[in-house]
Amino acid sequence: AQKITQTQPGMFVQEKExxxxxxxxDTSDQSYGLFWYKQPSSGEMIFLIYxxxxxxxxxxxxxxxxxxxxxxxxxxxxxxxxxxxxxxMYFCAMREGLNSGYALNFGxxxxxxxxx
Amino acid sequence: xxxITQSPKYLFRKEGQNVTLSCExxxxxxxxxxxxxDPGQGLRLIYYSQIVNDFQKGDIAEGYxxxxxxxxxxxxxxxxxxxxxxxxxxxxxxxxDLPSGGTQYFGPGTRLTVL
Numbered sequence: 001a002q003k004i005t006q007t008q009p010g011m012f013v014q015e016k017e018x019x020x021x022x023x024x025x026d027t028s029d030q031s032y033g034l035f036w037y038k039q040p041s042s043g044e045m046i047f048l049i050y051x052x053x054x055x056x057x058x059x060x061x062x063x064x065x066x067x068x069x070x071x072x073x074x075x076x077x078x079x080x081x082x083x084x085x086x087x088x089m090y091f092c093a094m095r096e097g098l099n100s101g102y103a104l105n106f107g108x109x110x111x112x113x114x115x116x
Numbered sequence: 117x118x119x120i121t122q123s124p125k126y127l128f129r130k131e132g133q134n135v136t137l138s139c140e141x142x143x144x145x146x147x148x149x150x151x152x153x154d155p156g157q158g159l160r161l162i163y164y165s166q167i168v169n170d171f172q173k174g175d176i177a178e179g180y181x182x183x184x185x186x187x188x189x190x191x192x193x194x195x196x197x198x199x200x201x202x203x204x205x206x207x208x209x210x211x212x213d214l215p216s217g218g219t220q221y222f223g224p225g226t227r228l229t230v231l
Contacts, residue, residue, distance in 0.1 A: 004158075033218065043204060045159075045222035091158055095218060101166050102210065102218050103149055103174060106158030 002027045002094050004107035011112050013082045020067070021077040021110045023092030029053075033095040034075040035104065036066065040088040048090075051075055082114045118143045120223035122207050127228045129194070129201065137192045137226045139207035146212035148190035149220060152176060153204040162205075165190055166212065194228065202230045 003026040013019035025034065036048040051059045051066045059066040067076040079086055089111050093104040120141045129135045139148065147166045151159035161174030165184040179198025184190055190209075194201045204227050208220040 035219065037222075043206075043225040043227070045206060045208070047219050047221060050219055093158075100161075100174075101147060101149070101164040101172060103161045103164055104151075104159070104208075104220055106160075108156070108158045 002029075002032075002096065002105045004092050004094055004105055006092055006107035006110050008110045009108075011110055013079075013112065013114055015084060015114055015116050016081055018078060018080045019082055019112065021079070021090050021092075021112065023075045023077065023107060025073050025075060025092075025094050027073075027094065029097060034066070034068070035093045035095070036064070036075075036077045037091045037093060038086075038088045039091060039109070045091070049077070079112075084114050084116065087112060087114045120207060120209055120221060122205075122223035122226050124226060125224065127226055129228060129230050131230060132196045134193055134195050135228070137194065137205055137207075137228070139190045139192065139223060140188055141190075141207075141209045141223075142188060143209055143211075143221065144187075145209035145221075146187065147210040148184070149208040149210070150174075150180075150182065150190070150192045151206045151208065153206060153225075159206060162192065200230075201228055203228060 005024045032053045034051045038046045049061045065078045089109045091109045092107045096103045123138045149164045150162040163182045165171035181193045206225045207223045210220045
């Protein structure tokens with residue numbers, strides 16, 4: 001069974017600084033996908049970035065990058081140049097296989113607060 | 117604009133009542149999902165559907181039911197058998213093929229409170 005672990009319940013970062021949110025995973029699948037979502041106080045889950053298990057390069061989307069270390073089974077999210085609007089919950093998720101309809105298995109999340 | 121809508125935003129239910137949460141998408145996605153989120157927790161899968169007229173139970177399906185009569189719609193009914201239904205419910209959809217790993221896109225959610 002898959003498992004996603006986010007060990008940081010809360011993080012603080014100063015505006016314009018970079019921050020890394022940790023995510024480790026456990027799976028026996030060879031092919032899998034890893035996602036990061038942002039959940040602001042409004043509740044909606046916003047897709048940020050995706051990394052496939054066979055992708056050789058780390059994914060990047062604007063200020064977001066995913067530090068993928070396959071051997072260590074980690075998929076950390078790096079946010080560069082933090083903004084006040086980045087304050088939110090962040091969830092790491094792994095895609096299940098075909099037998100589970102490619103559903104997502106989520107970690108418990110990390111609360112990020114960006115301070116002026 | 118394409119997207120996923122959920123209604124209502126807030127829902128209050130008396131014990132013993134069934135309630136139905138609406139989820140509609142105009143993204144032409146084949147697969148749809150229902151997740152439940154409790155405070156301080158990640159999302160847990162209730163039901164999913166990959167095609168019309170077919171759906172499968174997720175990890176916490178007890179006390180819930182769904183239907184998928186149209187591609188665009190995937191309503192969730194919370195029955196009186198669900199012992200602790202107070203939670204935030206999120207609907208998501210995904211294209212059937214897997215571009216970008218099959219990213220799921222979410223609606224704004226429905227917050228259900230049992231009185």
